[in-house]
Amino acid sequence: MAKAYDHLFKLLLIGDSGVGKTCLIIRFAEDNFNSTYISTIGIDFKIRTVEIEGKRIKLQVWDTAGQERFKTITTAYYRGAMGIILVYDITDEKSFENIQNWMKSIKENASAGVERLLLGNKCDMEAKRKVQREQAERVSQAGLLWPNALLLPFIQLSPSYLIPYSWPESTESDFLRRVPNPV
Structure with a gap:
């Protein structure tokens, strides 16, 4: 049987x-939005197949718990x-500010050269914004999150919108094109 x-x-x-x-992954995989979710316990995942440049790409998107008590599970x-x-x-x-800690965790636990993307979420809450877009862009483009982490791609979006708030047209295919060793 041929792969789909x-x-x-x-x-x-x-x-x-x-x-x-969790809101991001459910919006992406199921095109559904609910502003109230309970915290993820451990890890969960969703699957979605997309077509990019004539190729069918099956994405397993893993949703990790952000609480410290689950860190040993999620880093695996x-x-x-x-x-x-x-x-x-x-x-x-x-x-x-904690993105720095997450970058350290990537360096300690992920495969060398893993692609990374910085994502500013909840852009529909502009009136409550504390982190300016320019601040995140400066950090991502200057490699300030981690030495030698130059040009970390950055986007902003909100799962409450049907389309991303600020998603350059080429970001998805560029990000996936750089991901190593597709199966």
């Missing part, structure tokens, strides 16, 4: 508890990830 996809990618969402990782999933999306909440400055 050309490539399989395992992507991991990481970030503090409450930044909206870093190793097999082909791409890691670091999520922070634009209304929570501490979640942005």
Whole structure:
């Protein structure tokens, strides 16, 4: 029986508890939005197949718990990830500051050269914004999150919108193109 996809990618969402990782993954995989979710316990995943440049890409998107008590469980999933999306909440400055800790965790637990993407979430809450877009862009483009982490791609969005708030047209295919060793 032929595979229903050309490539399989395992992507991991990481970030503090409450930044909206579960809302993002459910919007992406099921095109559904609910502003109230309970915290993820351990890890969960959703699958979605997309077509990019004529290829069917099966994405396993893993949703990790952001609480410290689950860190030993969730870091075990870093190793097999082909791409890691670091999520922070634009209304929570501490979640942005903690991206540095998440980058350290990637360095310690993920495969060398894993692709990373910085994602500012909850852009529909502009009136409560604490982290300015320019601040995140400066950090991502200057490699300030981790030495030698130059040009970490950065986007902002909100799962409450049907389309991303600020998603450059080429970001998805560029990110997936750089992901190593597709199956």
